Amino acid sequence: MTAPDAARVDYLLRLGDDSLILGQRLSEWCGHAPALEVDLGLANIALDLIGQATLLFGEIGDADQIAFHRDVLDFRNCLLVEQPNGDFAQTIARQLLFSTWQHMLLQRLVKSSDRFLVELASKAVKEVAYHRELASEWTVRLGDGTDESAKRMAEGLDWCWRFIPELFEVDEALQGLIDSGVAPDPRQFEDEYRSAISAVLAEAKLAAPADQRPIFGGRRGHHSEHLGHILAPMQYLQRTYPDAKW
């Protein structure tokens, strides 16, 4: 494998792992959401995300192999998506922060020099626009709801806030892909992202959490203890019965 190929594979893994891990996380709500309609809404988002991961992994090789036969250190997702669901408000906070970022990324990825990424982004950008909208709607309702819901929403945002800077981190591998026009430069939409989040919080009558010491490392495989607990039930079957088929 030549160096540019390795960088491209790494980028596909970053995008795919973000989608896979958040999709798996959201699917933990299945049967537990506050209402049947919300249960379906979260499951729909989870399925959209897992569909994106399937396409991205399929571009690299065998999607099942990549999803089920890698260990924690091989995952390239950002730390935000592996954070626990917490209560419904914390799940919504994570979704708002991630979907807004993913939406802005995909809006730019449709102009990538990489034909596969253009096709992927053109499909996914519509899905994620809806994820973003739904998360924004719920943020406003919880923030501008009861004292209890506003408190929980603020706590959920507070939990997730320190993982925002990682979304805009550019390392050497990503810089190479930015230079060749494959990947958008996330730093170019960081201001737009911050104002979009501020606008939702203002409508939700919530104050932005104080900036905290940011945590990085997901893109290099340095994950929180939560990721192993996500992988264990997700990978159990394939690891116990390798090559099991439907």
Next chain:
Amino acid sequence: MADDWPLWEVFVRSKGGLSHRHVGSVHAPDPQLALAHARDTYTRRQEGVSLWVVPSKEIVASDPDRAGELFEPAESKIYRHPTFYDIPDEVKHI
């Protein structure tokens, strides 16, 4: 939570040119989330191109006890059915 939410009737237009049809109901706290819930509950498998939601309490329904006087008089008037025409095979949705 859903116990506190009002009920909304959901109508889906399956494709352009057809009428919206009643498909069921959802609970939601307000109109916008009612649309979101309707979308997530009833159009997951490409069932529609347009959605309506209507607060269930706004539906005015006929009284089942008055079904006799309302509907039975039509039973004996088959000439009101458009069954005396030959409809070409190409004409759909009649």
